[in-house]
Amino acid sequence: MIEQIYTYFSIETLYMWINIGVLPFWFILIFFPQSHLGRIFVASVFPIFILSGIYIFVLYKSYLIGYDFIGNFTLYLGLDELSRLFEDHLYLMLFWTHFIAINLFVGGWIVKDSQKFYINKILIAFPLIATYLVGPIGLLIYWIIRIFYAKRMNLYE
Numbered sequence: 001m002i003e004q005i006y007t008y009f010s011i012e013t014l015y016m017w018i019n020i021g022v023l024p025f026w027f028i029l030i031f032f033p034q035s036h037l038g039r040i041f042v043a044s045v046f047p048i049f050i051l052s053g054i055y056i057f058v059l060y061k062s063y064l065i066g067y068d069f070i071g072n073f074t075l076y077l078g079l080d081e082l083s084r085l086f087e088d089h090l091y092l093m094l095f096w097t098h099f100i101a102i103n104l105f106v107g108g109w110i111v112k113d114s115q116k117f118y119i120n121k122i123l124i125a126f127p128l129i130a131t132y133l134v135g136p137i138g139l140l141i142y143w144i145i146r147i148f149y150a151k152r153m154n155l156y157e
Helices: 002-008 011-021 023-031 036-042 046-064 070-077 079-085 089-116 121-134 136-150
Strands: none
Touching: 011 023, 011 046, 011 089, 023 036, 023 089, 023 121, 036 046, 036 089, 046 089, 070 079, 089 121, 089 136, 121 136
């Protein structure tokens, strides 16, 4: 039975489940940012634990097939090396899980930080959607909004 479960969790299946599974967290962040449910499940470490578990599982699968982890450091040698790394589905899955986890963490931070300055939740929906889709641009949009609500700009806050 464990073998059936293990073979069910292929890289393609995990990719599909991560993409579908992260959507409820984002919907809560966008539509119910101040809800108790959002504070417990989304803006906490709960989704990060789930995504970390997936990350560890992919690392374990990589280890079992003899993946060259040291070879990952060649990505710093140039775009050709980075492109070569992305040809491997396991590395691509590690990157995607990393990207999803960081974006969700940033989305949770945006919601928590916006509540400190009483920023309108409808206005916060725009940077949250942008953060979900393109990460850093959503954070930039939030910082621009935040400057007007905080009436100050701090580089280290």
